Amino acid sequence: MQNRWLRGLLTIVFVVLIVSLLMEFFNAPTQQTSQTPYSTLISDTLTNQVTQATVEPATHTVLWTDRSGKHYLTVYPTGYTNELSNDLNDHGAVVTITKPPGTGIWMTVLGDVLPLIVVVGLVFFLVRQGQGGNRMMSFGRSQARLINESQQRVTFADVAGLDEEKQELEEVVDFLKNPKRYLEMGARIPKGVLLYGPPGTGKTLLARAVAGEAGVPFFSESGSGFVEMFVGVGASRVRDLFDQAKKNAPCIVFIDELDAVGRMRGAGYGGGNDEREQTLNQLLVEMDGFGVNEGIILMAATNRPDVLDPALLRPGRFDRQIVVHAPDLAGRIEILKVHTRNKPLASDVDLAVIAKRTPGFTGADLANLANEAALLAARERQKRITMANFIEATERVMAGPQKKTRVLSNFEKRVVAFHESGHTLVGMLVPHGDPIHKVTIIPRGMAMGYTLPVPDEDRYRITREQFLDKVAMSLGGRAAEQIVFGEISTGASDDLEKSTRMVRQMIMEYGMSDELGPITYGRRQEVFLGRDLMRQQDYSDEVAAKIDQAIRHVIVEQYERAKSLLMQHRQTLNRLALALLEKETLESDELRQIVFGA
CATH class of the missing domain: 3.40.50.300 (P-loop containing nucleotide triphosphate hydrolases)
Structure with a gap:
């Protein structure tokens, strides 16, 4: 930006100089003149031979014409301007005296200020060029x-x-x-x-x-x-x-x-x-x-x-x-204390509850969470950040902002309500399911609704039974749609992807397959292009077919399990869906009341 400004300034200066030189050139006399001594001018003046004379005090020169029409240029001594002009007038010459310098603002600029600008600009340009050379010489210097x-x-x-x-x-x-x-x-x-x-x-x-x-x-x-x-x-x-x-x-x-x-x-x-x-x-x-x-x-x-x-x-x-691992529950509480110590918190804010609802969050995630809560409070012109702000900020970070303008038809709303109720009910009925803290049918991010399971404690290992319960819960939404409406929709695409990924990890990475045994299939390999890591096939095509068959077997088995649980508790499924259609959001206490009556 500075170089562009400098080039523009220098361009303007050079244009002004060129224009002034051209004006001087065109204003110069075009007649053929010959230079004569001052004594010749005086003698011709005294004999009335001079008819016209242009006196230029700035250069102490006279451009004069004699009776034969010839033009001459004469340099006269300094201080003789008035005396020479009077002599020429007295002997019949038409005398013109040019305007003395310094009487016009443009002449002042061109004569005094402009050269200074040119010199300063050139010096500045040379200094900048020298600095550029130093930068080139320091190209190998550390930027630390x-x-x-x-x-x-x-x-x-x-x-x-x-x-x-x-x-x-x-x-x-x-x-x-x-x-x-x-x-x-x-x-x-x-x-x-x-x-x-x-x-x-x-x-x-x-x-x-x-x-x-x-x-x-x-x-x-x-x-x-x-x-x-x-x-x-x-x-x-x-x-x-x-x-x-x-x-x-x-x-x-x-x-x-x-x-x-x-x-x-x-x-x-x-x-x-x-x-x-x-x-x-x-x-x-x-x-x-x-x-x-x-x-x-x-x-x-x-x-x-x-x-x-x-x-x-x-x-x-x-x-x-x-x-440096992601923090555990106690660590998340301490991190939240650090990021909220300069924020005005309401009396209902419980950092332990917030930490419990954010398993897997890193320090950067928790800093972003605290900032989102502060932004929400400022948006509502509150004086303090409330627990509701933190809960909303948590859900914004996890699933995205609410899509309040996304209007669903009554039929689509019923499908979403039964889909989320299927997730919730299966998750609450399986023995190793995580507690469901919230379920809603309000669109958020890319989801039409979502179910929020939160574990009671941080886990560092997962058993096969816990894996299977997660898969069954993930497939509960699709199973509920098929039971209630007799057909399936595209709303379960993300559930199918998560289920397939979990089952593939169970079989290929953790050896949790009775048919294939405790063996890890596929080794990690770094690639030059594309994703950083991929699993290279180090097994035969026959084993690959068995892996696909085992994955399909587990997913179908857990899907049928989810359908069986929902059919056994069909009335509870209906109550959950109706409550969701009425309230749109259900918290953990309301869910336990509907499912277990407690």
Whole structure:
């Protein structure tokens, strides 16, 4: 934008100069003149030979014509303008005196201001060009940002729900504060700390908290910031980054999204001489080469540790690897406390209930949830954020905003009511079903309605019976449609997809099939194009047919099971659907009252 403005300014200046030169050229006399001495002019004036004369005080020249019609140009001495003009007038010449300079604003601009503008513009242009050259020379410089204590400081108090991870990193903080104690014992602090886990779990926040606790400089760079289209630039930036870190040691160097530069070598096209691999080689050398990097701790974060080069993960490089999981129930409560401490909460807000309704949410998800609740409260011009705002925000994050303008016909509304009632009833009747907190037929996101099951506690393992109950509940909506209306609709497409995916995992990944046995089928393989991971077929076509048959058998069996449960409790199914048609939304207490009468 600045270069465009500068080019425009210079263009205007040059146009003005050219126009002024052209005007001067066209205004110049076109007669053939010859220059004569001042004495000739005086003698011809005294003998009345001069008929016309144009005196120009600015240049001290006279353009005059004699009686024969010839034109002459004469330079006269400074200070003789008036005396010469009077002599010419007295001897019969027609005298014209040009306007002296400085009497017009345009002459002032052209004569005084314009040259200054031109000089300043040219100097500015040359300086900018010089800076551009410096930028080209610094193309291989690291783009890492240095975050000092003077900037916003993050400490472990700002990181909630990651107690074990913080405990693992306290050694790093203590070493940076008191390195002498560890060196006296002959201990060597880990050179590298790798944080890996799902997106949004707080890996970057943990790294900044370590720097904040230790009170040392913190260099932050993205893995993609090293790799450029020009070979050698990435390696140069790695060298420059570590050179800067050595000057600021002790310090922390943090590389986010390490998989962008640290992927396994030889996995793609281009052999071993491409830019990314040269950058990785330089990073390996800087971490554990012949050079000494005392006081520099390299921290990195990634969502894909499985694609990293093995040389990065060996001892001496990333010695310590910390898994950052999604928080558990207690962790979610602590995270919600952090994200709501500066928000005005109403007395009915119960963070424990909110945490219980959000299993699987990461720290970033919970931050977004708290922000959505605050936006909803502000939209309603409330003074405090209520529990209703948090519940609505939870459902917006899970399923999308309500579609109040989407109007369903009475028949479609009945189909949706029985479909969701089928999910709810089967989910409440199976022995391992999660408690149903809410069911609604109000459209939200892409769904015409939804049923919200929430487990009582966080689970880290699922049994075969729990898998089968989930599949039966997922197929309950389609079964209810067939029982009540005698036909099926497209509303169960998502249910079928989820059921098929769960059963396929049961059989192929977890070996939960009596026919196929405790065997894992298909191995994960990284691919260069398309999705990052796919399951490569490492079994025969005969086994593939058996897998398809086993998947079909389980889904059909659970579908018939769901139909049987609904037919046995047909009256309860009708009561649920009628209550949904009347109220549109039913909470857990109302559901238990309708189904169990309690």
